[in-house]
Amino acid sequence: MTSTAPAPAVDRAPSGIVSPSSLAPTGRSLWRRARWYLLAVAFLLLGAVVVAGLSQEHRYPPLDPRSYDQDGAHAVIALLEQRGVTTSLTTDATGRPTGADTLVIPEPDLLSAAELRAVAAARHTRLVLVAPGPAALSALAPGIRPADEHPASSYASVRSTAPQCSLAEATRAGSAHLGGQLYTSGSRGEGCYPHNHGFSLVSTRTQGGDVIVLGSGDLLQNQLLAKDGNASLALGLLGSQPHLTWHLPDYGSPIAENTHRKNPTDYIPAGWRWATLQLAIAAALAALWRGRRLGPVISENLPVVVRAAETTEGRARLYHRAKARGRAAQALRRATAHRLAPALGVPLRAGAADPDALCAAVADRLAARPAADVRALLYGPDPTDDAALLRLADDLDALERQVRKP
Incomplete structure (x- = not known):
């Protein structure tokens, strides 16, 4: 009687937790970025409250005998x-x-x-x-x-x-x-x-x-x-x-x-014009200060790790969707020739092997297969349909196995 061991529990991250490799901002990083802006907004609100409180005092018109202001009487x-x-x-x-x-x-x-x-x-x-x-x-x-x-x-x-x-x-x-x-x-x-x-x-x-x-x-x-x-x-x-x-x-x-009759600008206190000018100058200086600073080089975590097989499958799907059988066949043949050349001692020039030398070397390794058949397989015409492309891929894979293990 055989007993089946229970499958090990798989730890799954909660749906609300962000993985360490994610670039999604965390609460701590958001606080670090926004705290100075929040502090500036708090100071502005405090200043507005103080100014509003001071402006509640009664103002008399010029030449008013009840006024102690400079223009009063x-x-x-x-x-x-x-x-x-x-x-x-x-x-x-x-x-x-x-x-x-x-x-x-x-x-x-x-x-x-x-x-x-x-x-x-x-x-x-x-x-x-x-x-x-x-x-x-x-x-x-x-x-x-x-x-x-x-x-x-x-x-x-x-x-x-x-x-x-x-x-x-x-x-x-x-x-x-x-x-x-x-x-x-x-x-x-x-x-x-x-x-x-x-x-x-x-x-x-x-x-x-x-x-x-x-x-x-x-x-x-x-x-x-x-x-x-x-x-x-x-x-x-x-x-x-x-x-x-x-x-x-x-x-x-x-x-x-x-x-x-007053214009809309008459309702703006004179002090706010100077305050606006000072804020504009401060903003310009801050822009110059921050604009010239490039900052240190920092490393960023990749948003996600993609396996090589997924990249190959993704490119194959793009070729299939575009019906680019010729491009796919050229990529398969080029990759096969690039792997066969070092195994047969054929030098690579500009990243590619000489076709004649490569075909002759394959024919010497496989005595039963003439050089013309090898050239037709590695440098022949493009396939006309998906079935021919699949047969070409199988033939190239079989040729590479035969060369490596004759």
């Missing part, structure tokens, strides 16, 4: 209050004054026609307008016009300028930072701080009181108030009355939306 309000001037903020320009006061309108062009008429009828003791347009000048400062006679010189850059006029506040302050829109003084007004063909400060007298027109409000900003005579001129223009009312523009009004 809180410093001049603080100086006026130190000198006993009471200040108040309002968003209603049509309210009538409670007494002798000064009204400052930093954006007169944002007022509607009805609001301009109401301000003109309110009869403020002093009215200060910052860069008004033609409509505001016609309603609040008759006789004063923009210096449009010379369009190239109707606007001047803000710089330290001498007053060159007899206005008491200007002569007491001396040089100040004036510029911006330029105006003509008219017959009843007096122009100060001249630039080319216009003035950056014009004062005039109306039925309601004094009107001061400034081409630019930069001298009232926190960053310029301490330079030259800016503080003295600001206190003289705004502090002549015991009470000051500062109008806060309504930037949500239809006039403001039409006047200050």
Whole structure:
């Protein structure tokens, strides 16, 4: 009675495990490649969160008396209050004054026609307008016009300028930072701080009181108030009355939306432009650094090991599919001649044996087989069908066995 031994168990790799010779990326290799990129993305996200948190602080528009920024006007309000001037903020320009006061309108062009008429009828003791347009000048400062006679010189850059006029506040302050829109003084007004063909400060007298027109409000900003005579001129223009009312523009009004229509680029903070430039330079430097580095020579594992028999079978299938019987026959004959030549002592020249010498040597080894039959077998015509190709392969194999074992 015979017993059959159990077949040895064959270890099969689990379907999810990659063989050592595979080139499939592993989790460890993926982590090594991606960790620096993930770290960079984490830093960018952290920076975005910090910037978003810092941008939550309230930003005031320029010349806002509540703003401590460089373009704000809180410093001049603080100086006026130190000198006993009471200040108040309002968003209603049509309210009538409670007494002798000064009204400052930093954006007169944002007022509607009805609001301009109401301000003109309110009869403020002093009215200060910052860069008004033609409509505001016609309603609040008759006789004063923009210096449009010379369009190239109707606007001047803000710089330290001498007053060159007899206005008491200007002569007491001396040089100040004036510029911006330029105006003509008219017959009843007096122009100060001249630039080319216009003035950056014009004062005039109306039925309601004094009107001061400034081409630019930069001298009232926190960053310029301490330079030259800016503080003295600001206190003289705004502090002549015991009470000051500062109008806060309504930037949500239809006039403001039409006047200050923003482009998509206006919503991009200025700091992000510099950050984008720095990132572009860093990317270019990284590309140059990585582009010049070839790196060390590394060895790679073959994806799969293919046996020689499979390669031969694969080539045979290609020949069969293309019906290349002649190419297949030439390959078989060439391989047989290349193996027979060293066995018979026939030298190889340029990788091939001389046909006549090889056929003569085979005929000498096999006395029963003439040289003509050997030449027909090794160098004869191509087979015409698959059966003839198979017979040729068998005949070549038999010839090689006979030569090696006659």
